[in-house]
Amino acid sequence: MTTVAAQITPLDAAPPASRQRWIERLAGLGFAAPAFILLVLTNLAPLAALAFLSFTNYELGALDFSFVGLKNFGTALQDPVIRRSVTNTLLYVAIVVPGGVLISLLVAILIHRRKRTRALYEVIYFLPVTSTLIAMATMWQFMLHPTLGLINQALKSLGFAEAAFLSEPRLVIPTLAAIGIWQLVGFNMVLFLAGLSAIPRDLYEAVDIDGASHPIDRFLKVTWPMLGPTTMFVTVTTFITAFKIFDTVAVMTRGGPGGASEVLLYAIYLEGFQYFHMSYAATLTLVFLAFTLVFSVLQTFILDRRVHY
Amino acid sequence: MAGLTLRGIGKTFGDTAVLNNIDLDIADGEFLTLVGPSGCGKSTLLRIIAGLESQDRGSVSIGGTSVDHMRPHERRIAMVFQNYALYPHMSVFDNIALPLTMTRLSLFERLPLMRHLSLRRRRVMDEIAREVRVVAEQLRIETFFHRRPGQLSGGQRQRVALGRAMVRHPQAFLMDEPLSNLDAKLRVHMRGELTELHARLGATMVYVTHDQIEAMTMSDRLAVMDHGEILQLGTPADVYELPATIAVAQFIGSPAINLFPARVGSGGQIELLGRTLPIDVRNAPAPELTIGVRPEAMRIGGGPCTITCRLRRRENLGSESILHFDLVASPEVPVLCRIDNGMPIPEGEVTLAFEPRDCHVFDNNGRRIEVESRNAASRDVRRASEVR
Ligand SMILES: Nc1ncnc2c1ncn2[C@@H]1O[C@H](COP(=O)(O)OP(=O)(O)OP(=O)(O)O)[C@@H](O)[C@H]1O
Ligand SMILES: [Mg+2]
Secondary structure (H helix, E strand, O other): OHHHHHHHHHHOOOOHHHHHHHHHHHHHHHHHHHHHHHHHHHHHHHHHHHHHHHOEOOOOOOOOOOEOOOHHHHHHHHOHHHHHHHHHHHHHHHHHHHHHHHHHHHHHHHHHOOOOOHHHHHHHHHHHHHOOHHHHHHHHHHHOOOOOOHHHHHHHHOOOOOOOOOOOHHHHHHHHHHHHHHHHHHHHHHHHHHHHHOOOHHHHHHHHHOOOOOHHHHHHHHHHHHOHHHHHHHHHHHHHHHHOOOHHHHHHHOOOOOOOOOOHHHHHHHHHHHOOOHHHHHHHHHHHHHHHHHHHHHHHHHHHHHOOO | OOOEEEEEEEEEEOOEEEEEEEEEEEOOOOEEEEEOOOOOOHHHHHHHHHOOOOOOEEEEEEOOEEOOOOOHHHHOEEEEOOOOOOOOOOOHHHHHHHHHHHHHOOHHHHOOOHHHOOHHHHHHHHHHHHHHHHHHHHHOOHHHOOOOHHHOOHHHHHHHHHHHHHOOOOOEEEEEOOOOOOOHHHHHHHHHHHHHHHHHHOOOEEEEEOOHHHHHHHOOEEEEEEOOEEEEEEOHHHHHHOOOEHHHHHHOOOOOOEEEEEEEOOOOEEEEOOEEEEEEOOOOOOOEEEEEEOHHHOEEOOOOEEEEEEEEEEEEOOOEEEEEEEEOOOOOOEEEEEEEEOEOOOOOEEEEEEOHHHEEEEOOOOEEEOOOOHHHHHHHHHHHHHHO
């Protein structure tokens, strides 16, 4: 090997160090290329197409379209349906994120120390994740039925007033949020359980010897800080999932009653696939993506500074 | 500071008995080492003293009061863990201060947001900071107060763990293999520091190790354990010179002691490989014996007690060498001999000799037999020569 290199170098015009750097740079690009090409094909190109569409008045099936500039964005800002959808989505997210994170953390802490029953509880809480929501929605519809539903029966027997969960405008988003939490808890719980098992046991023993035997102290001094990275991950993924609320709305309420459960993704679906306003749907999708992006970045930066790795 | 008393401690995990009826008295200010092979129950015993594990039988008292019903922190002991168990998200200062904040602030004052509401908290924290600084100066760690444990070297982490233990002025220090994660050189250094620390604090320390050099060099007394029992308890010199059982003799001393099968001969003397040694063993309970001779007691040459060996290899340790021999009569028995470098290295068949007084005799159950008064006499002679 060395003799070959020694023979080649003098013939080569470029000095060996810079030539070496060139080769390394090319090799680096070569290794990065497949991932970059995939990213372009699957993410950036569709995004560009979306952005392009949003500046036109294209409708599905139309043979012709023209550029309309920012008109679509203007319409979206004025559109009462979109405003309602954004508020509803934000309300939904505001309930599901803290609920989905805290409840799953609580469940994980409660079943982490179980020995024999842990597997059983894990399965029970994880079931909603594996089942399709479309099928489960039927079950919820029945459970939430104003008169026959199990929940209202229970409320009645406890002496409370019955509630029309899905047809009362004030109740419909909280109800959908509760279903969303129910669906998320199992998955988040598994993540928290993994985080909990990674906490070294002797930290708890050290804190026990140092005088922090109160459960609140143990939680604040060990569990919570050590779960930091897990909590951050769970929060961000829960946020993104919550923002994408669609299926329960589409199956159970169709945005009703009276638009009280219209959400962003459902509005996009209606515009694009029911009314065939492709360009408008593209505009709304961009708005949706912008929301997710801004929130994710904010969360990552704020939490990142406070999380210990 | 206080002494510790263990009475009849027993512990079973599932159906394996890990500790059997352990009795142990540890004096106030004593450095006691629990030493033994892996899995013999040292950590379990230490954790029972700390209250991290509950015993099935027996009782633990610290400073004369029973602590069986007490939670770990109520026992007022400190523990240093093998991998330090420092809180990774807290600064060095906070790590050391934690035991004090836990005991001196109320739960309310410790809550994340409430802390700004309490006026008392300020005063208490100043006091704690002063005490932490005193400890940190003793351990020379005040320069990295604001670093996290992850940003420290192993030796520095070790010192922080010691600081966290010292800051409370505990009744006793419990240490579970605190040096085993350090490299060899640092371990020797920290060994010295711990010994000095013990002398300076005058603290009761219970130290777990499976490193017999640590056990020999640091302790006032050591307890050799195996299979959940204390085989022998005594000063390092006692344990080394008068091992109570074959297991103790094998465990303490490096390189390990040479063991030879022997029997009680016709005249009541030891018969070793067909030769009669001038050692009287008429008090042996059974004719089968085991003879132990430490490698440094072996020398090349003749005498009253000799064996014939063949050299297999030589290990050069610099100032001295360990010679590995096989017995000619039964080649599966290894024989080690420690000689100063500079002595000629023999070849082929060699006669190795040892003094009768260097001979440890064990009966068929592996227990030590006191042979005549020779051993005791020779010890007195050696002690006397050490004094001179
Ligand atoms: N929680 C437990 N459950 C079941 N068995 C255990 C438990 N803790 C320890 N043991 C068993 O008890 C025995 C003694 O363990 P211990 O940790 O006290 O050993 P040790 O002397 O400290 O060993 P080492 O030098 O390797 O640390 C071992 O056989 C171990 O397998
Ligand atoms: Mg151990």
